[in-house]
Every structure is written in C-alpha cells, then in structure tokens.
C-alpha cells in the first residue's frame with residue numbers, strides 16, 4: 001500500500017526513529033545513513049530539524065506509523081502503482 | 082560482536098578487543114564498565130592519576146530500534162567520593178559509536194599534552210588538542226564539527242574538567258551531560274579534551290523475527306503507558322508541583338520544603354505556558370521528554386535553551402532560591418559551558434551561602450552571596466568555581482573537602498559519602514527513593530534506587546512499608562518476577578516493603594543502564610526483567626532467562642559495593658547529614674519531624690539482609 005505522508009518539521013524531535021525503521025533490512029540490520037528519509041539539524045544546537053525524502057521512497061508509510069510526534073502523518077491512501 | 086576500543090593515552094596506543102563474553106555475563110553498558118573498573122584498577126588508585134580507568138559503555142540495545150535505546154554509561158573511580166563513580170547520558174553519542182562498529186571505549190594512562198580522540202568509523206586517532214584546551218564545551222563541539230564534519234557527536238570537557246573541579250561533568254554535544262560523580266575531572270586528569278564519534282555503518286540484531294515482535298511490543302507498551310502523556314508533556318518537570326505540595330523541596334540548603342509562590346513561579350504549568358517551545362528526543366526515543374525553551378515574554382523574552390529539567394528547578398530554584406525560570410536555565414547554561422554537574426555545583430554554593438550567613442567565611446570570600454536567590458551572585462560564583470578562582474578553588478573540591486577546611490561548617494555540609502545530596506528532602510517524603518540516597522553505590526544520589534511503583538502522595542510517614550497509591554491493576558501488570566512481587570507487595574498487593582523494593586529497584590535500574598534504555602517512567606514502569614531477557618536474547622543471540630538477568634544485575638551491584646568497601650567504605654558512612662536527624666523541616670504552618678537515627682539504621686539492616694551482605698554489616702555494626 002502506498003501513502004501520502006504530510007510533514008510538519010516544527011514538531012520533529014530529532015529522534016531518528018523514521019530513519020531507523022526505514023533502514024531496517026531483511027537481514028536484521030539498522031543503517032540510518034542509508035535510509036530513504038533524512039532528518040538533519042538546521043541549527044548548531046540540534047533543536048530544529050529539516051526532513052527530506054529520497055526520490056527512492058516507496059511511500060510505505062512505516063516511518064509515519066512510528067513517528068510519535070506527528071511530524072510525519074499518513075494522510076490518505078494513494079492508488080497503488 | 083561487542084567491541085571494546087582500548088586507548089592507552091600514555092603510550093598513544095589503540096587496541097580493539099572482543100568483549101562479547103563480558104557483555105554476556107554483565108549485560109552491557111554499566112555492567113561491563115563496572116567489571117572493567119573493578120578488575121583493572123589497583124586498590125587505592127588516585128582517581129585523578131593515570132591509573133584510573135574511564136570507560137564509555139553504550140548499552141547493548143543502543144543502535145537498534147527499541148524505545149529510548151540511546152543511553153551510554155561513563156564509569157571510573159570518582160574524585161568526589163573516592164568510590165565507584167558513574168553517570169549516564171542519552172543523545173546521539175552512543176548510537177554513533179555503535180554505527181562506527183564499537184560498543185565501549187576505555188581510556189587508560191595520561192597524555193603528556195592535551196589531546197582529543199576521533200572515532201570515524203574504523204579510523205581511530207589521537208589528535209593534538211592544544212587549540213581546544215581552555216574552550217567552553219559548546220565552542221569545543223563547534224570547532225571539532227567545523228574541522229571534522231557536522232555529523233560528529235562530541236563528548237567533551239570544559240574548563241572545569243581541565244582544572245580538575247571534582248564534580249566536573251563530561252558534556253554530550255551542547256546540552257547533554259554525564260553529570261554526576263566527577264567523570265569530567267577524570268577526563269581532564271588524563272589531558273583528554275574530547276571524544277568525537279561518527280558512525281555510518283550498520284547495527285545488526287541476531288534474531289530478526291524475534292526482534293520484530295519485541296520491537297512492536299516495546300513501542301506499544303511504552304507509548305500506551307499511563308505515564309507516557311505527562312512524561313512527554315512536562316518531562317521531569319511533572320514532579321515540580323507535587324514536591325512542593327508534600328513539602329519535600331530541598332529549599333535553601335534543606336531548611337524549607339515548601340514555597341508559597343512555587344507553583345506560580347517555578348511550577349510545571351508556567352513552564353509549559355510561558356517557556357516551552359517544543360519537544361526534543363534522544364536517539365530512538367518516542368517519549369521526547371526533553372524540551373526546547375524559548376521565553377515568551379518579560380525581561381528574558383527570546384532567550385533560548387534546552388530544558389527545563391526538574392533537577393535544574395529543584396537545585397537552582399529551590400536549593401538556591403532563584404524564582405525566575407530563565408535565570409534557572411542560565412545557571413544550568415553556565416554549568417554546561419564549564420562542564421560541571423548541576424547538582425553538586427548548586428549544592429556546594431548552597432553550603433557556602435549558609436556558611437556565609439552564619440559568619441563562617443568572614444571577609445575571605447566576598448564572592449559568596451549572603452542572600453538566597455541572588456542570581457548575579459550565584460552566576461559569578463559558578464564561574465569562580467569553574468575557573469577555580471578565589472574561594473571557587475576550595476568549593477571546586479566539593480562540599481566534603483570544603484567543609485573540612487571551614488571550621489564550624491559541618492552542619493551545613495549536605496553530602497553523603499562526599500557526593501552532594503540532590504533534589505528532595507527525605508524528611509518531606511521517606512520512601513524507596515530516599516533510602517536509596519544511602520544505599521546506591523554512587524553515593525548521595527537519587528537516580529539509581531527508584532521504585533517502579535512510586536507513591537509520591539502517601540500521607541503517613543512509615544519507615545519500613547509504604548501504602549500503595551497506584552491502582553492494584555498496575556501492580557498486577559508490572560513485569561517483575563512473581564516471587565519478588567509477592568514478597569514486596571504482599572498477595573494480594575497491599576503495601577510496599579521499602580528495603581526489599583530498594584534492592585529490586587536498584588537491580589532493575591542496573592538492567593536499564595546496562596542495556597541502554599532510559600529510566601523515565603514509561604520504560605521504568607512499562608518494561609521489566611522478563612522483557613529484558615527476551616530482548617537481550619533477540620539482540621545478542623545468547624539465551625537469557627528472567628532469573629539470569631536478575632542474577633547478573635545483582636552481581637553488578639555487588640561488584641560496585643565490593644569496590645567501595647575495597648576503597649575504604651564503612652557502615653558508618655551510610656548516614657545522612659545531622660540536619661536530617663536533628664532538625665524538623667518547616668512545612669506551611671507546622672513542620673515535618675526529623676528522621677529517627679535508630680529506625681533508619683534498622684531499615685538499613687533490613688536492606689542489607691535483603692541484599693544478603695552479612696559480613697559487611699556484622700563487621701561494622
């Protein structure tokens with residue numbers, strides 16, 4: 001199933017859970033630096049963040065399911081394909 | 082595989098060792114750090130000499146996606162207490178270490194000139210730090226990131242660590258802190274300014290299928306726990322109002338437990354409405370109990386900082402009497418920049434103010450304020466301590482040594498075994514938490530003996546048992562060995578056996594600090610030894626039972642206790658300052674009575690019995 005994911009960067013806590021779950025491989029590896037979503041600090045104090053999706057994102061919605069702060073929210077179903 | 086990076090700073094040598102066997106037996110993080118310290122330091126070693134060893138241990142779950150799996154323990158012999166020293170911090174440092182491929186970093190010896198360490202995936206270097214020495218911790222972070230990359234996570238000391246302030250902290254990037262017991266001074270004594278880490282590799286769990294279920298279960302339990310909402314909303318500030326209500330604040334160096342204007346000036350409501358901007362989280366944490374403050378009005382409008390933690394409020398707000406939240410945050414900022422533990426810094430200043438009010442400092446110490454709440458005076462004194470200037474040089478030794486040098490000041494010296502007493506007065510509320518001030522192995526501290534069934538509002542003071550205030554279903558739901566549940570709560574649950582709960586609480590927190598989760602309520606109350614056994618098995622591939630996890634935790638506690646006894650600890654040291662035994666604590670129009678010495682001793686005896694350490698007690702009682 002593919003989802004549209006809405007962003008609210010002001011709510012982002014910087015937890016990187018989205019990167020972790022996106023990067024979880026079939027072999028059981030976590031590798032956030034290879035995730036299809038990237039969260040970066042936009043100030044030197046690590047208090048505010050930007051969120052970027054890689055063009056390869058499959059819109060699976062897993063990152064939004066795990067995002068507790070609602071910085072990522074699954075909006076509405078898109079048609080598959 | 083769990084890898085230990087061994088760095089010999091004297092000979093500038095780096096070795097990597099597989100310590101999977103130690104991690105198997107001692108769970109990881111705190112447990113492995115403990116074993117290394119006990120085995121590798123000589124009895125009587127100078128905590129500020131090259132023989133002390135300092136170990137960063139990222140918890141076993143760090144680098145995987147379990148809720149709050151972010152925490153790293155930093156352990157060595159404490160220069161404040163001369164006993165077991167350790168502190169814990171979250172943020173992103175431990176995860177970076179794991180993604181670089183390592184779990185532990187052990188520092189031995191002493192460099193002849195200032196250095197810092199970079200761990201950039203497999204590349205480990207000891208580099209010249211002449212240009213960093215003398216810098217604040219935030220300047221150090223900025224400079225290292227400018228030179229090496231924005232994505233380095235930096236553990237650094239500030240001027241206080243360099244100058245061997247005995248309660249110096251190691252800062253974790255800008256705002257995090259390995260605060261208690263002076264690990265920053267140990268780092269400074271080794272001429273080590275910082276350990277900067279970047280990791281871009283992979284962390285693998287042994288049993289993917291098993292782990293998937295455990296991950297879902299843990300997120301559900303933590304996010305749906307009844308404490309989740311208020312922990313996210315207020316963070317640790319949630320207890321600010323109840324502490325005042327029950328008269329347990331450490332006000333004015335433990336002379337008042339209650340302030341009429343507390344809730345309006347320093348309560349959680351005003352923090353939320355007038356200061357808090359947003360939530361922030363450590364790596365892998367859905368709770369986000371920390372906050373960003375951006376002052377919304379008044380004199381300090383626009384001032385920004387991370388916080389407010391309740392420890393800042395209880396220390397600078399109650400113990401030192403500062404009423405304005407922005408000023409409380411500025412005090413914590415000075416501590417962060419210099420790299421000093423907030424609790425000990427505030428404690429030693431409270432001691433100095435009271436000694437000054439009682440005429441014990443004379444003209445020798447014009448920089449010590451006379452009045453509680455003197456914000457500019459307190460900031461100046463914090464800076465003097467961080468620079469070891471004037472009387473700051475003596476106060477930098479901690480309360481125990483400072484008071485030994487100021488005749489007549491012992492009654493104002495609020496420490497246990499050399500470590501300044503934090504945040505709550507045991508006369509205001511006697512329970513597992515306050516018994517823990519005496520029994521926990523890092524001395525006068527409040528974070529290592531906390532009951533997962535806390536009862537803040539219990540009315541009657543009772544020394545051996547306390548009433549249950551949480552719903553019985555919550556106790557039935559606690560993930561806890563059945564036999565202990567029955568022994569501690571009774572069947573059906575009807576009370577809390579304080580000494581026995583103290584033992585269980587210490588063991589549970591040992592497990593949390595070894596696996597690298599966080600002790601905030603949703604985890605502390607929501608997950609237990611049964612969960613940890615299954616999660617350890619899925620992550621490491623080694624089988625664990627609930628009993629084995631409990632046994633390992635108890636072994637770790639005993640190693641720490643034996644270390645302390647080896648370093649000279651006696652049963653007489655298990656005592657509060659005289660103030661708590663001799664003076665009543667004013668509360669509203671009345672007062673709370675002092676603690677009866679003989680009853681506290683009897684509670685301790687029950688605790689030692691539950692701990693099964695008879696020799697120690699017989700030898701000294």
Ligand code: SF4
Nearest residue numbers: 012013015016018067
């Ligand atoms: S987007 Fe959500 S999950 Fe990702 S870092 Fe921000 S708060 Fe965490």
Ligand code: SF4
Nearest residue numbers: 022057058060061063
């Ligand atoms: S929607 Fe799926 S693929 Fe895209 S970033 Fe989120 S988890 Fe990754």
Ligand code: SF4
Nearest residue numbers: 362363366370599601
């Ligand atoms: S609960 Fe708070 S302190 Fe603990 S890991 Fe999460 S954000 Fe960090």
